Each structure stands twice: as structure tokens, then as C-alpha cells.
Amino acid sequence: GTCPRGHPEGTGTGRSCGPPVPEITGAGCKNGPRGCLASGLRAPGRPAVPGGSAPRSDGRRAGTGASAAAEGSPAAACPPAKHPGPSARALLAADLWASRRLGVCAAEGSPCAAARPLLRLVEVSGHGLPWLLGTAYGLWRSGSAAAREVLLNLLFALLLDLVLVAVVKGLVRRPRPAHNKMDMFATISVDKYSFPSGHATRAALVCRFVLHHLVLAAPLRVLVVLWALVVSLSRVMLGRHNVTDVLFGLLLGYALYSVVQYCWLSPLSAPALFALWSH
Secondary structure: OOOOOOOOOOOOOOOOOOOOOOOOHHHHHOHHHHHHHHOOOOOOOOOOOOOOOOOOOOOOOOOOOHHHHHOHHHHOOOOOOOOHHHHHHHHHHHHHHHHHOOOOHHHHHHHOOOHHHOOOOOOHHOOOOHHHHHHHHHHOOOHHHHHHHHHHHHHHHHHHHHHHHHHHHHHOOEEEOOOOOOOOOOOOHHHHEEOOHHHHHHHHHHHHHHHHHOOOHHHHHHHHHHHHHHHHHHHHHOOOOOOOHHHHHHHHHHHHHHHHHHHHOOOOOOOHHHHOOOO
């Protein structure tokens, strides 16, 4: 006849019922019945077959030995995680090390904490909000058509900069440095991310814009360039950004000016905008 439940049938010429296979239920049966079969244990309500194979619910037979164990293991279902290569890890380590060493004004107990209030003023000077409000006010008060054209394109450049930096930050999602103190001026949701530095992007963009469209004496031109460099360096010294965040921000702002110059707004290309701001 047949063997009692839980007693596998023997093999060979003289078949007999073998010893019962213990049932493992609850947390002991990992990954359900398939996990029990893979470990050689009998799942509840499933007959055990000698050799480690048993019929599956879809009509196929489960594998035996290492193949069944691999099929039922969680590692087989999840591909191995991809890690950056040695060169990328070395670059990341160097970036974090340099950013930590240069963050000399990151907190009150830092080596150059006395310069922190001054650098926070520099931080405000490179913030997007003062630049947007100042440009809009100048555009509203301007009585010259040429000045309105320059200010309108500066406003367009600042808005484009804010949108582009927010998109890149939302895609990359690199956190701020661990030594950063979250006391920044007028932040929004994406400002919790670090890459790229919006201040560095804006500094490079405004610097190129001012040097190309304003007639300034040589000392003032030097001051504009120094301002952009000090704003960018202050981001690392305050612990707001890593070095690569600032470098990429400078490159992005430098390239963004070329986009603004290519899409330059004029009374011929955008008459509605100039009619809106004209008195």
C-alpha cells in the first residue's frame, strides 16, 4: 500500500517506509514551502520525495542539491549590488577628506570660527533671493530700454539657474557634508542636497554676465571675479558643500551663461515681455 503521511517511500527492490521527516512551520520554514524543500525539510502539507526533489505547484519538478538551494535563497532573487570602482572610491575619499580639512568655519568650535559671521554675509550675497528681488526692482524702476533689456535677461538667467540647480539636486540627491550646520539662509526643500552648489553656479553665471554686459573699470572687474571666487570658497569653508559640488557648480554656471547668450531676449524676439515692463 502507501506509506503513512510524513514517511517517505524507500528506494530499491525492497521498498519500505522510511522515518518521518520533521515539519518546520512558521519562522523556521524560510521562504515558504520552497525554502523547506531546498533545505531538505518537509513543508506542511507537502510530501517529501527522496533525493530532495518534489513536484511544484506549476507542474514542474523542483531542482535538487545546489540548484534548489539557489532557487529558494533570497540572494538568488536579488542581484548583487553594484559598487563604485577603485578610482571612483579614491576620488570620493579625496573629495570628502579635502572638504573636511577645508571646512574651517563649519561650526563655532572650528579653527577659524571667528570668520564664520563674515562668511555668512558672503553667503547671503550669493543667495538667489536677493538677486531676484534686486533685479526685479531694477527692471521696474529702469527708464532706459537698453537697461531693461539687460536686466530682463539677467532675470531670465537667474530663474533658469534656480530651475536647473533644483533639477540636478533632485536627481543626484547627494546629502550635505556631515560637518555642516543646517543654519542656512532662506532654504527650500531641495536645499537639503549638496550637489551642485547653487551659490557657485550663480556666482559664475553673474560674474560672466556682469563682465560682458556692464562697462566697469579694471578694479571693479577684479572685484567681481574675486567676489565669485570668495562665494565659491566660502561654501566649502562653511561646510555647506564638498569640493566637487563647488567645482561642478562653477562649470555649470559658466556654461549656463552661454545658453542665456544664445537665447538672448530682445524687443524683437520677446515683444510681450518688454511691453509688460515698459512704462
